Amino acid sequence: MAGDYLVPLLLMVIVQIGYAGMNIMSKLAMDTGMDPFIHVAYRQIFGTMAIAPFAYFLERNTRPSLTKPILFQIFLCSIFGVTVNQITYFVGLKNSTPTVACALSNITPAVTFIFAVPFGLESLGLRTKAGQAKIWGTIICVGGALLLSFYHGHLLDIGQSSIHWKYAQDANQSSTSSNSHGSSFLGPFLVIASAVSWAIWFIIQARLSKLYNAPYSSSALMCFMSSFQCVIIGFIFNHDISSWALTPSIRATSTVYSGVVCTALSFCLMSWCLGRKGPLYVSVFSPLLLVIVAILSWALLREQWYIGTLVGSIMIVMGLYGVLWGKNKEMQSENDTNIPIDLKVIDIKELKAGKDDIESLFFKQTEINPQATKITSKSTEGIRE
Known part of the structure; x- marks a missing residue:
């Protein structure tokens, strides 16, 4: 049926648009002087408030018992998958551009593959096409990330947008006056660190999902634990109480939007698509976020493109699809060999x-x-x- 094809497609496009909006608004909020540590703390608080009702009403009759080992694994997930992942990502976003941050975040499947091999969750398969695709895809991904991080090259003349957005103009004035763009190396490095943290979370979450099959409840607990962690870290790095004020309005808008749309709503939509189409279907939409963010950054933030940014982004996307293609072929081969008696x-x-x-x-x-x-x-x- 057409609905079986169009509905998941539409929902995944909505998810990517939602994440693109988060990158743009979060960049604007931090360019106005908002501390990224404070931004992350508020996001966890609003995210916990948004996802808790889903956890209570959808899983109150099916939620497994919460043991100490499971609670400890949820705690580890909150550290690597939420606190470290988002702090490094948003500090990296503050010191780079939304396009660079989104491009580098696409190396997560390749980094996950590197970490999964020693734990026995993935096999190299050097003699198979699937294994070779994963290995070469990983190499191309990492190479693109290094190129994007260390090489700019010539500026691409793609013209200037005629769109004038008040929030963007105010943020550009604030960032210019405070010179808050930081090091061109620090931003990409921290985004790569975010991808590494995200990959570690995948390893832990793979085991947790088998022991505690309640995704909404575990996510609510992760966000709840991370709220305390991020608030404590935020106060350690910024003692000024006035810095926690959600003014100007872009700060309140970006934090509420990030928590509600990118934590609660996007998780529900992706969970629905995962149950019907599988993880590979959800993964292939990641490069769409890069395209949307690149267009919005050029149109709204006057972001400039360089040769290194373009070539590095293309390499990362090619490597990503190489890893995903290899994983898909490997899963098909496993399904063919594990056939019960018909x-x-x-x-x-x-x-x-x-x-x-x-x-x-x-x-x-x-x-x-x-x-x-x-x-x-x-x-x-x-x-x-």
Whole structure:
């Protein structure tokens, strides 16, 4: 049906637009002088308030019991997946541009693959096309990230936007007067550190999701724990109480938007798409965020493009799709080799076999396909009948 194709597509496009808006507004808020540590702290607070109702109403009857080991893993997820990940990302965003930050965030699948191999969650598969695609994709991703971080090259003449946005003009004046753009190396470095932290979170979350199958509740707990962590870190780096004021209005808008749209709403939409289309479908939309942010940054923030930015971004996207293609082929191969005995081809009503005949049929099948060792309880009950 057309709805099965269009609805997930539309929802994932909405998610990427939502994240693009977060990058633009967060950059504007920090260019007006907002401390990125304070911005992250407010985002966790608003995110917790937004996602808690979903956790309570959708999982109150299905939520597993919360044990100390599970609580400790949620705590680790809050540190790596939320606190460290977002602090390094937003400090990196403050010291770079939205386009550079979004481009570098696309190296997360490649970094995750590097970390997953020692833990046995991924295999190299040097002799398979899928393994070679993942390895070369990772190399191209990392190479693009290094190029984007250390090389600018010539300025690309793509003209100037005629759009005049008051928020952007005020932010540009504030950032120019305070010279708050920082080091051109510090920003990309911190965004790469954010991708590394995100990859570590994937490793921990993969185990947690098997032990505690309540994604909304675990996310609410992560945001709740991270709220305390980020507030404490924010006060350590900024003792001035007046810095926590959500004025001018762009600061309040960006923090509420980031918490509600990019923490609560986007998680619900991606969870819905994950359940129907799988993780690969959700992953392939990541480069769309880069395209949207690049257009909005040029139109609203007067961002300039360089040769190094363009070539590095293209390499990162190519490497990303190489890793995803290899992972998809690997999953298809695993599904083909782990096929249970196909009992549907047997006419149950006409099969007049005793116990010995059924066992003979089973062992003949396993001789042909050693992986076919699973008989569903439903099928065996049908044969017994």
